[in-house]
Amino acid sequence: MWNKKKESEDFKEKKRKERDDMFFALEQQRIDDKKAMKQRRLEEKMSLGRRKHEDKMAMEKKKIDEKTEAEKRRLELHERELDDKVMNMDLERHE
Secondary structure, three states: OHHHHHHHHHHHHHHHHHHHHHHHHHHHHHHHHHHHHHHHHHHHHHHHHHHHHHHHHHHHHHHHHHHHHHHHHHHHHHHHHHHHHHHHHHHHHHO
C-alpha cells in the first residue's frame, strides 16, 4: 500500500512537473513573440523615419540645386550683358 501511495505521489509530481514545464515553455514563447513584435515595430518605425529623412534631404538638395542653377543662369546673363557693353564701347571708340 505504501508503495502504491508512493507511486501515485511520484506520478502526480511527474505530471505537475510536466505541466509546469509546459507552462514555462509557453510563457517563454509568449515573451519571445512579444519581443519579436516590438523589434519588428521598432524596425518599421526606423525604416519609416529613414525614408522620411531621405525624402527631406532629397527635397533640400533639389531646392539647393534649383537655387544654384538659377544663380548660375543669372551670372551667365550678367556676363553676357557685360560682354555686350564692352563690345558696344569698343564699337563706339572705333567710330
